[in-house]
Amino acid sequence: GSFVFLLGTIFSDYHKNWELKNAMFGGFVATSAMGLVPMIHAYGGAILFEAAAMTGVTMGSLGAVAWNAPSEQFLKMGGVLAIGLGGLLGVSLMQMFYQLLAPLQHQVYGGIGLFSLFVLYDTQMMMKRAKTKKLYDPIRDALEIYLDALNLFVRFAEARSNSKKK
Numbered sequence: 001g002s003f004v005f006l007l008g009t010i011f012s013d014y015h016k017n018w019e020l021k022n023a024m025f026g027g028f029v030a031t032s033a034m035g036l037v038p039m040i041h042a043y044g045g046a047i048l049f050e051a052a053a054m055t056g057v058t059m060g061s062l063g064a065v066a067w068n069a070p071s072e073q074f075l076k077m078g079g080v081l082a083i084g085l086g087g088l089l090g091v092s093l094m095q096m097f098y099q100l101l102a103p104l105q106h107q108v109y110g111g112i113g114l115f116s117l118f119v120l121y122d123t124q125m126m127m128k129r130a131k132t133k134k135l136y137d138p139i140r141d142a143l144e145i146y147l148d149a150l151n152l153f154v155r156f157a158e159a160r161s162n163s164k165k166k
Helices: 004-009 018-036 038-043 045-068 073-097 101-132 136-165
Strands: none
Touching: 004 018, 004 136, 018 038, 018 136, 038 045, 038 136, 045 101, 045 136, 073 101, 101 136
């Protein structure tokens, strides 16, 4: 269900049917939140609270850095971020077939670094689109920022869980 809402959010037109786009985005947020419920049992409330706090601080501070940057310097990272995302996907696929501890650590901490950079990139891209697009779609940018926060939260929870086990 979450994937259907994601595609609905991406492909619905904000200017022709903003009610549908908002409903699809709300459905995506709700279904992705339901997908996180098993983390309560897996990690516990304390770890998830710490992960939420870390996510909030990271999103807020990096968003402020990108917002106040004197130039559009973070927009130049798009290609590198795409390669990093492909590498993260490759490590995730490799993890399905080979149970190696080192790639899991690289996936967790590399993911935190990668999605932190995505916060910088997506924030500046949102600002650029808002200034230059004649028909600006704020839900699209909200989706990108939400996905950054969601990925950071999951990885912070994994990192805190791994550090508590040691």
